[in-house]
Amino acid sequence: MSKYAMLIDETRCTGCRACQVACKQWNDLPAEVTHNRGTYTNPPALSAKTWSLIEFQEIENAGKVGFYFLKRACMHCEHPACASVCPVGAFHKTAEGPVVYDDWKCIGCRYCMAACPFGIPTFDWGKGLIEQPLVRKCNFCIDRISNGLTPACAKTCPSKVITFGERDQLLALGKARIQQNPERYVNRVYGETEAGGTSVLYLSSIPFEQLGLPRLGSAPAPLLSEQVMGYTLPFAAVWGTTLTGLALLFRLRNRGKKHPAAESEKETTP
Amino acid sequence: MNANLARHRPSLGVVVLGILIALGIVVALIRYVFGLGAISNLSDAYPWGLWISFDLLCGVALAAGAFITASTVYIFGLERFRPILRPAILTGFLGYLMVIVALLVDLGRPERIWHLLIFWNPESPLFEVGWCVMLYTTVLAFEFSPMLFERLGWRIPLAIIHRLTIVFVIVGTLLSTLHQSSLGSMFLAMPSKVQPLWFSPFLPLYFFLTAVAVGPAMVILESSISSRIFRRGLEVELLGEIGKAIPLALGAYLLVKLYDLTSAGEWAIAFQGPMSVLFWLEMILGVIVPIILFSMPSVRRSGTRLLGAALLVILFGVALNRFDVSLIGWPRSAGSWYLPHWMELAITIGIVSAGVIAYGLVARFMPLFPSSHAASPASE
Numbered sequence: 001m002s003k004y005a006m007l008i009d010e011t012r013c014t015g016c017r018a019c020q021v022a023c024k025q026w027n028d029l030p031a032e033v034t035h036n037r038g039t040y041t042n043p044p045a046l047s048a049k050t051w052s053l054i055e056f057q058e059i060e061n062a063g064k065v066g067f068y069f070l071k072r073a074c075m076h077c078e079h080p081a082c083a084s085v086c087p088v089g090a091f092h093k094t095a096e097g098p099v100v101y102d103d104w105k106c107i108g109c110r111y112c113m114a115a116c117p118f119g120i121p122t123f124d125w126g127k128g129l130i131e132q133p134l135v136r137k138c139n140f141c142i143d144r145i146s147n148g149l150t151p152a153c154a155k156t157c158p159s160k161v162i163t164f165g166e167r168d169q170l171l172a173l174g175k176a177r178i179q180q181n182p183e184r185y186v187n188r189v190y191g192e193t194e195a196g197g198t199s200v201l202y203l204s205s206i207p208f209e210q211l212g213l214p215r216l217g218s219a220p221a222p223l224l225s226e227q228v229m230g231y232t233l234p235f236a237a238v239w240g241t242t243l244t245g246l247a248l249l250f251r252l253r254n255r256g257k258k259h260p261a262a263e264s265e266k267e268t269t270p
Numbered sequence: 271m272n273a274n275l276a277r278h279r280p281s282l283g284v285v286v287l288g289i290l291i292a293l294g295i296v297v298a299l300i301r302y303v304f305g306l307g308a309i310s311n312l313s314d315a316y317p318w319g320l321w322i323s324f325d326l327l328c329g330v331a332l333a334a335g336a337f338i339t340a341s342t343v344y345i346f347g348l349e350r351f352r353p354i355l356r357p358a359i360l361t362g363f364l365g366y367l368m369v370i371v372a373l374l375v376d377l378g379r380p381e382r383i384w385h386l387l388i389f390w391n392p393e394s395p396l397f398e399v400g401w402c403v404m405l406y407t408t409v410l411a412f413e414f415s416p417m418l419f420e421r422l423g424w425r426i427p428l429a430i431i432h433r434l435t436i437v438f439v440i441v442g443t444l445l446s447t448l449h450q451s452s453l454g455s456m457f458l459a460m461p462s463k464v465q466p467l468w469f470s471p472f473l474p475l476y477f478f479l480t481a482v483a484v485g486p487a488m489v490i491l492e493s494s495i496s497s498r499i500f501r502r503g504l505e506v507e508l509l510g511e512i513g514k515a516i517p518l519a520l521g522a523y524l525l526v527k528l529y530d531l532t533s534a535g536e537w538a539i540a541f542q543g544p545m546s547v548l549f550w551l552e553m554i555l556g557v558i559v560p561i562i563l564f565s566m567p568s569v570r571r572s573g574t575r576l577l578g579a580a581l582l583v584i585l586f587g588v589a590l591n592r593f594d595v596s597l598i599g600w601p602r603s604a605g606s607w608y609l610p611h612w613m614e615l616a617i618t619i620g621i622v623s624a625g626v627i628a629y630g631l632v633a634r635f636m637p638l639f640p641s642s643h644a645a646s647p648a649s650e
Contacts (some may be wrong), residue, residue, distance in 0.1 A: 061287060061435060085459045087400050089391035105389045108378015111396050113317035115459045122314040123378060125307030133305060133378045224471055225458035226393050232448065240444045243345055247436055250347035 004097035004145060005076075005167035005199040006154060007174050009185055010211065012161045013048075013069040015040065015054055019153035019162065023052040023073075026141060026152035046072060048124045048136040052153055054202035055212055061205075068204075069160070070211045071153070074099060074120045075191060076199035079220035082112035082121060097167065097199040098140030106135055117195050117214060140199070167199060174203050196220030251252045272599055278404045284630070287623040294620015297613045298375055303413055306378065309613035315606030318596065320614045325621065327371030327453055327592035330403070332480045332584065335492065336362020336410060342512070344439040353640045354489055354508055356417060360498040361492045361630055363410040364625045366403060371621050395455035402449030417636040451479040457595055465599030467539055470530050473595070476523060483519035483560075483631050483643030487514040487580035494577045510570030516583060517561045524557050549595050556586030590645035 023029070026194045040056040042048075052073040056116060080099045081155055083091035091112060112135060113121045124133035130189040141151035145164075149155070154162040163170060174189040190208045191198040194216045202208065209215050280288070301309045312319050339358035342348050374380040386400040412431060419428040454477030457464050470476070489510045497504040531537055540546055563569045563579035570576065597608070632638055 045314065058516070081459055085394050085396060085456075086391055086586065087394045087396040088385045088389035089394075090389070105385055106379060107382045107385050107632060108319035108380075109376075109396060110378065111456070113314065114463070117460075117462045119315065123306075123317060125305055125314075127305045128301070128303045128308075129381065130303075131305070150389055150550065214462060218460075221461060222393070222459040224461065225455050228455045228458055228471075228474055229289075229452075230391055232392075232398060232452075236444060236448060239447055240440070242441045243341070243443055247345045250344055250345065254347045254349075 003095065003166055004140075004164065005170050006140075007150065007163040007165070007170040007189075007201045007203070008071050009161055009163070009174075009177065009203040010069055010071070011203060011205045012159050013054070013071065014159050015056060015067065015069045016158065016160060016198070017054045018156045019071060020050070020052055022152040022156035024050070026144070027051060027139075031114060031269055046120065046122055046137075048122045048134075051122075051136060051138040056269055059210055059213060065254055066206075068211055070202075070213065070234075072120075072212070073153075073200070074140070075118050075195075076138075076140055077220070078196055078198065079196035081115040081117060081195070081221040082228035084226060085111045085115040087111065094142065096142070096145060098142045098145070099199075100139050100142050101135065101137065103134045108133060108135070110135065115221060117216055119214075135231075140216060170201055174201055193218040196223075229257070272581050282626070284292060287627050290623040291620050291627070294623070297616045297620070301617075306376075308616070309611060311596045311608055311611040311614065313606060313608070315609035316600070319608055319612040320597075320618060321372050321376040323593045323597045324589075325376070325618055326369055327596055328589050329369040330374065330450065330453060330462075331477070331484055331588050331592065332360040332488050333365030333369070334446065334450060334481040335488040336365075336413070336484035336485075337406075338482060338515070339445050339489060339512070340413065341441045344436055345443065351508060351512060354493060354512070355504055356638050356640070357411065357492055357496060358485075358489050360417070360638060361488060363407070363414045366410055366629050367628075368625045369403065369622045370407065371624075372618070375617050385590045392537060395452045395459065399456065401454070402445045406442055406445040406449065407440050409445065412438050413442065417632065417638060421636045422549040435576060442535075446481075447478060447612055451478040452473065453477050454595075455577065463600055464595055466536060467545060468591075468595045468599060470525055470529050470534070470599075475526060476591075479523040479526070480588050483516050484583055486515050487560075487583040487587075491584060492575050492579040494573060494580075496629075496633065499630070500639070502639055504573045505572045506571065508578070509573070509576050510567075513564045513570055513576060513579070516564040518577075520557050520561050520583070520587065522563070524553070527553070529531070545594075545599055547595050548590065548598065552586055552590050552594065555582055556588070556590060560587060584644050598613040 029049050029051065034043045037044060041054070043053070044055050052071065053069040055072055057068040057070065059066055062136075066091070076093075076097055076099045080091060080093055083089070083093055083099060087109060088105045088107055090102050091099055092102075093099050093202065108122055108123070113119075113123060117190070121135045121137045123135055124131070125134035141149070141153075144151060150164040151162075154164040163173065171189060171192055178185040178187055178189070184205055186204050186207060188208075190202040190204065190213055191200055195221065202211075202213065204211050297309055306312055310319065335358040339351060339355050340349050343355050374383065377383060386397070386404070391397050413435070416428055416431055419425075419431065451474035454475070457469070457473055458471070463471055469563035489512060493504060493509055496502070531540060540549060558581045560579050563575070563582070568575070569579055
């Protein structure tokens with residue numbers, strides 16, 4: 001179990017996007033050119049230049065139209081699919097909690113993006129060989145938390161939406177808030193079990209799927225592929241022996257016969 | 271010399287293929303300078319597209335004729351299939367080279383492809399795919415090399431390769447089994463993305479069995495085309511014989527699939543929505559009809575019917591299946607949509623054209639077909 005986590009209480013969010021800006025500042029990310037799409041969500045989605053994004057949802061809830069916000073960024077899974085599927089092992093889950101990326105290893109296959117159940121990793125689509133594209137995502141400000149600071153988004157949030165701390169304590173805190181104000185919250189901490197549990201936890205007043213979070217079971221996404229990959233070597237040993245045995249068997253059986261092999265070899269030899 | 275050149279003035283087909291290759295190269299250059307976004311409709315929502323679904327997944331499956339034929343001749347000792355061995359090996363070898371070229375376009379950092387050799391993650395199905403493709407392409411190069419050595423008259427390397435053939439074939443069959451199936455395992459890591467009708471713990475087995483079925487189908491296709499182009503006889507009898515393997519592989523596939531649908535309780539979704547139409551297109555046209563056709567002696571005795579039945583396996587049994595698993599069924603988040611950009615198609619078409627040209631060159635200048643004399647004219 002990872003040590004650190006973030007509890008994001010979406011009922012407190014005002015949609016000010018200070019976290020989005022703080023993320024860009026700390027990570028030196030450039031602005032994006034965007035245009036009005038009829039929503040406040042801007043830029044439209046996470047990208048290589050935007051690792052944390054406030055998504056705005058206008059949702060009718062109990063006869064009233066409400067404005068709801070989702071702070072979308074890497075969930076820092078306990079059992080991350082990106083780390084499991086990366087052929088060169090460029091991702092790993094740290095003991096502190098962040099899922100980090102060793103960019104010097106990456107070959108750009110984008111399997112991490114395809115496999116992530118939350119659709120988080122993004123790619124530098126506009127960079128050629130010289131500019132050296134990479135996969136990009138939130139790194140939980142590993143450079144800050146390993147120096148005793150809180151992540152930039154949590155530090156900057158003016159309405160105390162984001163609480164940084166130890167995962168166990170944050171889970172307890174989330175459940176306590178639900179208990180104290182049951183009418184305010186959906187009775188569940190998202191991320192406690194989703195995809196095997198995550199280091200980013202959410203509280204919400206509307207169902208999490210309406211907020212834009214995927215409905216996922218408690219099994220880590222790569223559970224099955226890891227199991228199957230575990231059979232590879234034993235299977236290869238058995239199958240390789242079987243094939244060798246078959247080859248020997250048919251050789252012995254064909255030994256008595258004339259060698260049509262040699263003849264047709266000759267045929268094609270100039 | 272001049273007379274020979276004149277005699278071999280490129281035909282219209284070769285010119286067209288040449289233009290398509292040139293177009294592919296230009297598009298690839300644009301990609302290397304301006305990035306994948308400049309030539310593709312790939313996006314953060316659709317990180318994989320045409321090149322993974324077609325060039326990698328279909329490409330590797332359609333190259334299965336090589337290991338199927340090689341194991342038939344060398345492991346099972348069925349010498350009568352030897353006349354179709356070399357074309358099958360060449361098709362497989364070129365197929366894998368085409369896969370690698372496509373990956374060098376698709377990979378974000380192609381200059382780091384060698385990282386697969388030093389940074390290991392054995393949990394990743396793609397790690398296994400990468401290693402097996404590298405090793406098996408090497409094996410195919412060895413299996414192909416006798417054609418080159420014979421042409422050059424190098425007797426010693428030829429003798430060495432000849433002795434080692436059985437080892438190459440066993441290793442090649444093992445590697446093929448591993449990575450045909452691990453292409454299916456790649457999608458086991460995405461239970462929330464692959465459509466439930468296709469997602470199954472049996473995906474690796476499905477990919478392997480359909481590859482076994484499509485191997486002979488590709489041999490039939492490749493022999494039919496080359497017999498027309500190089501005006502040589504078609505080995506209908508042999509092709510009919512090797513086609514007998516198709517109902518076995520597809521039958522096993524169908525049985526596991528039926529068991530799978532039943533045990534997973536998915537019969538209800540098998541008749542819901544547009545995806546279920548694709549599912550039944552696959553199962554009926556790509557699996558059930560070919561099982562029936564290849565079981566009929568009248569089909570196995572006719573070159574045209576064999577070709578038709580083989581095309582069903584190739585297009586519906588394998589190609590449509592790989593697209594359904596890896597692309598068509600993917601969930602769409604709001605506003606995201608993927609259709610290949612024309613320049614993505616230009617890359618794929620350019621690579622296939624280069625494969626066709628390479629096949630033609632080998633057929634012309636190397637002893638590819640038994641007793642054929644396509645190899646003898648020109649050049650000498």
